[in-house]
Amino acid sequence: MATYGQKCGNCGEPLTPRGGLPSRFCPRCGCRLPTSPVSAPGNVPATARRVSAPAIASLVLGILGLPMGCIPFGLAAIFLGMYAHGRIESSRGRLTGKGLATAGIVLGIISSGLWLAICAGAL
Secondary structure (H helix, E strand, C coil): CCCECEECCCCCCECCCECCECCCECCCCCCECCCCCCCCCCCCCHHHCEECHHHHHHHHHHHHHHHHCCHHHHHHHHHHHHHHHHHHHHCCCCEECHHHHHHHHHHHHHHHHHHHHHHHHHC
16 A cells, blocks of 8 residues: 555655545546555565575575585585675565575585595595
């Protein structure tokens, strides 16, 4: 519903409550008003949130790197997780998946460390 203190984007009419209920249409021009305005960083509708793709990729690469002890998967998981953290922080609530990104970073560190341990033992 439209918040009050705003104006219609079409005609500029101030929006005021009618009968205690917020209006879905402008009282002057009749155009449809936004149903979920994003006015504050924390005021994002639940339907507008989505999981960050780099966070998911980081977790998947971290998991794949464990049984293989593969440093390319581990490093990719670390970098994608860090990238996802930055994107999630700057999205103002539109992206989720911070825990997935953190898990990807941790698993990437473990798989890279495992690879380094294998190489150090082979020398």
